Amino acid sequence: MAGIDIHHPHQLSPxxxxxxxxxxxxxxVDKFGVDCRWQGDVLEFNRPGVDGRIALLPGEVHVTAELGFLLAAMQGPIESGIRRVLDERFA
Structure with a gap:
């Protein structure tokens, strides 16, 4: 399984x-039909082919995901898209 591990700093309030x-x-949820649920300060998301977490840490967002076989081939574009969205939301 391919993995994504991104640490993104931010200065937003919790x-x-x-x-x-x-x-x-x-x-x-709207675009990919992903199931999401909060566990404290961690948003867990999954669907067939992906299992991940977005953890809110002081001054940082930590995104991790395990990609299944089919999505592993698209790891680069997926990771680039995540980084772009983080830049937009946490600027």
């Missing part, structure tokens, strides 16, 4: 950071 992650989650 409340604003959580709102930004929720907006990302809402898009994942």
């Amino acid at each position: 409340e604003r950071a959580r709102e930004a992650v929720q907006q990302v989650a809402d898009k994942l």
Whole structure:
């Protein structure tokens, strides 16, 4: 399985950071049919072929995901897309 591991710094308040992650989650649900649930300050998401987490840490968002066989071939573009969205939401 291919993995994604991104640490993205931010300077948002915890409340604003959580709102930004929720907006990302809402898009994942609408666009890809991903199941999302909060466990404390960690948003867990999954669907066939991907299992991941977005952890809210002080001053940082940590995104991890394991990609299944079919999505592993697209790891580069997927990771680039995640970085772009993080730059937009946490600027």
